[in-house]
Amino acid sequence: MSQAVAPVRHILIEGNKSYHNITEDLCTPTEKAPSREWVIAFALASAFLGLYLFAIVWTVWKGIGEWGANRTINWAWDITNFVWWIGIGHAGTLISAILLLFRQRWRTGVNRAAEAMTIFAVICAGQFPIFHMGRVWLAFFIFPFPNTRGPLWTNFNSPLLWDVFAISTYFSVSLLFWYTGLVPDLATVRDRATGYRRKIYETFSFGWTGSAKHWQRWEALSLVLAGISTPLVLSVHTIVSFDFATSVIPGWHTTIFPPYFVAGAIFSGFAMVQTLMVLTRKVLGLQEYITINHIESMNKVIVLTGTIVGVAYLTELFIAWYSGYIYEQFAFYNRVFGIYWWSYFGMMFCNVVSPQLFWSRSIRRSVWWTFFLSVLVNIGMWFERFVIIATTLARDYLPSSWSYYNPTWVEISIFTGTIGLFFTLYLIFTRVAPVIAIAEVKAILKVAGDQYIGPNAKKHADDAEKVEEPKH
């Protein structure tokens, strides 16, 4: 290898691409007729979306008594699913914001799809608390506004209200970030399109021309949005954890919750990004842009955050024992060996044990292992939320009110239905917008393209004296 190229620089764009190749490869999926795989996936996803709508109408019509939640276990699948989806929604902004601040170039291959995934996951998450309210037509009461009821305001001291602010801010800021990044790429699609498609993309690309001043402002905006989204993304799951941590329920009332929830959110978010990326790169043929190096980088994040989560689980148990407080000790004994022991062990296996396989380089770089383990992590993180919520509530202070919880078909339909909603939105997204940030990939071509670095690099790239970037 040459001295001019740092060995830590990985090849992130393969196939000796020119700028035009990048445009072609990334715009084509939005231009040609959908593939058979896409149509099948879309049909399946919309079927589940239909199921979702049916179950929601059922819930609203009959009331949430149709759910299995009861007086003791009053938060059950709904809040489990809510926290699960919100957690998944953390990877997008993490990839686009934190990795932008850290100047991680591999983010360009996956940021667009991850941000889209964030937005769709937050949409799915929002369904659960909204419909759990019961009288959903009064849902607007959660926002403080001058009203004819006094005006009676919301309780600003309640973590549930903090959540309303955190999640709506997160959703809208993620949307701005995603869309502002998308505008130049929509302009690229516009400039290739004709007829009515051109008209549509003209509207959605806001008249972008690529002027130098616009690019400068665009970069300034992206950087500041990244800077403020970084604490935002950390605050969102912190505040979600406050829903539990500020209560007085043994097993919930712990100070470790905020960092542990945030690590878990990043963990599950990356797992979902992996699941989607492995499928997307295959179906859309983007293996040269979402390379094994990208997958490996994300697997490293998974093994790190998975280990943090594992340490948090063990710390919880230790502190419960060390506190000498019998209610706390019982809560955790019950969590491990109680009625829902199977979900605790499912969680431990999927979240703590399984990602440790990623210490092996060959597993980290294997697409099949990545897919398999990412699905396991998704399952494990669902178990984690179920463990925290259902196990804790099932055995509260009064043994006379102890209870057990089983989901009804309505809850199962709503949950699987939100997965349908998520994939329907994602599949539509892959058809209408470039799933990889075209402009950002072009911007790193000369530092991460395989014709410039690595073993495939052309001869002149090895010339340490040459300062000028080689031309293609």
Place this chain on the structure above:
Amino acid sequence: MVSDSKQVLYGLYNDEEDLKGAIRAANAAHLDIMDVYTPFPVHGLDPILGLKESRLHYLGFIYGTIGCLFAFLTMTWIFTSDWPIVFGGKPYWSIPAFIPITFELTVLFAAWGMTLTFYTICGLWPGVKAQSLDNRITDDKFCIAFDVTAASDNAVDGLKQFFGTTQAAEVNIKTM
């Protein structure tokens, strides 16, 4: 008022290094570049084009401050004067409990304010027709444009010669 139609002479380059070289040459020859268009943000362009750093982030700070004060003062007003309620024996003005919402609104105002300002000062909105010189500028061409509406034929020839010597791949003139 600016007249509606403008004659623009532009050259397309195949590579950002060619573009930067050409801009340096234009600066040396004291040519007045109207604008430069690129398919992606080219680093190192701002100083040679003489573009000052964007002041967007100052505005971001101001918007954020507004959001921060708005959230904190509104909650303070509501809970101390408009409708004071005791929650769990805590003081009416329970500052720590106001921190999460204050933070969220700071971010919300800064993000929306900056983004809306960005689109406004760039003149980018739905329905705006792109003043695009060439479809390939958003693909793989790097463009330098000169406004030649009022220029003499001699000056135009001079610019064409400039494009020739700086290895522009194409030179065109367009009315827009």
